[in-house]
Amino acid sequence: xxxxxxxxxxxxxxxxxxxxxxxxxxxxxxxxxxxxxxxxxxxxxxxxxxxxxxxxxxxxxxxxxxxxxxxxxxxxxxxxxxxxxxxxxxxxxxxxxxxxxxxxxxxxxxxxxxxxxxxxxxxxxxxxxxxxxxxxxxxxxxxxxxxxxxxxxxxxxxxxxxxxxxxxxxxxxxxxxxxxxxxxxxxxxxxxxxxxxxxxxxxxxxxxxxxxxxxxxxxxxxxxxxxxxxxxxxxxxxxxxxxxxxxxxxxxxxxx
Amino acid sequence: xxxxxxxxxxxxxxxxxxxxxxxxxxxxxxxxxxxxxxxxxxxxxxxxxxxxxxxxxxxxxxxxxx
Numbered sequence: 001x002x003x004x005x006x007x008x009x010x011x012x013x014x015x016x017x018x019x020x021x022x023x024x025x026x027x028x029x030x031x032x033x034x035x036x037x038x039x040x041x042x043x044x045x046x047x048x049x050x051x052x053x054x055x056x057x058x059x060x061x062x063x064x065x066x067x068x069x070x071x072x073x074x075x076x077x078x079x080x081x082x083x084x085x086x087x088x089x090x091x092x093x094x095x096x097x098x099x100x101x102x103x104x105x106x107x108x109x110x111x112x113x114x115x116x117x118x119x120x121x122x123x124x125x126x127x128x129x130x131x132x133x134x135x136x137x138x139x140x141x142x143x144x145x146x147x148x149x150x151x152x153x154x155x156x157x158x159x160x161x162x163x164x165x166x167x168x169x170x171x172x173x174x175x176x177x178x179x180x181x182x183x184x185x186x187x188x189x190x191x192x193x194x195x196x197x198x199x200x201x202x203x204x205x206x207x208x209x210x211x212x213x214x215x216x217x218x219x220x221x222x223x224x225x226x227x228x229x230x231x232x233x234x235x236x237x238x239x240x241x242x243x244x245x246x247x248x249x250x251x252x253x254x255x256x
Numbered sequence: 257x258x259x260x261x262x263x264x265x266x267x268x269x270x271x272x273x274x275x276x277x278x279x280x281x282x283x284x285x286x287x288x289x290x291x292x293x294x295x296x297x298x299x300x301x302x303x304x305x306x307x308x309x310x311x312x313x314x315x316x317x318x319x320x321x322x
Contacts, residue, residue: 004315004317007315008315013312014312014313015312015313015314015315016309016312016313016314016315017314017315017316017317018297018314018315018316018317019317019319020316020317020318020319021319021320021321022318022319022320023320023321023322025320025321025322027298029321030321031298033321040299043299044299045297045298045299045300045303046297046298046299047293047295047297047298047300049279049280049291049293049294049295049297050279050280050291050318051280051289051291051293051306051316052279052280052281052282052283052289052291052316053279053280053281053282054318059318059319059320060317060318060319060320061318062315062316062317062318063315063316063318064313064314064315064316065289065306065309065313065314065315065316066313067310067311067312067313068288068310069288069289069290069306069307069310070283070286070287070288070289071283071289077317084315087313088313088315091312091313092312092313095311095312095313114311143311146308149302150301150302150303150308151302152302153302153304154301154302157301157302159301162301
């Protein structure tokens, strides 16, 4: 478990760690436990739903899914040794290159796309102008549209900072592609709505709070009081709800 | 008679609880993992399915609190 936390912290947005609780522990209890263990506050996701079945009979078990979505390794992490981290690093490197089997004339387009230079990647496909280029262009637009949809969903959860980060990267990347520029501009306008001012302030305050306390006794009474104060100050925002949940989790007796 | 029933029930997820019920199917070798979450994971930042993470490596850490 701590090894996966370290992987998430080491590689940041280049990797996604998904923690899957497999003992039917309630969500409240396992999330409180994860806070207490100082495993929160990074980019890892937490769920009790298994994206694929476990393979062995015991826990822990780790699966590595490659950039193409296929399972590369699965088993007891203790048996992997350094192989897991090496495989993650190799996949991150591959993610910056064109996918295997890409025709030579489209490698530049993929490299541009992987650097978030979306408009330039699409322009490169149009320059190549063959069937494979047409397919690559469709894929680039599809993936960019999916990221825009995601930005919208993030915004709905009041995580303004994360939405701004994603839309900022998209805005820069689509510059020069009129259709995608318009879609990003629409989202940016939603983000700038005056009604979101309090959400923005609350999100910033709660994110700053989490960054400060995640590694140092998260449920220390002083930290819980700070969370209560945030919940009260920003009442009515999504971040206040998150602060309230943090307070509630801190009160769960984990040693029962 | 009991044992076959238990095997059947476990295989269908009846006895194993919600985590089993919400488990994705094992993909065919070489096929991508395409699970859609019924409930967004905590800290998912808008991610609703594994396919949305395509393009970056994913480490799935199966763990238990106990």
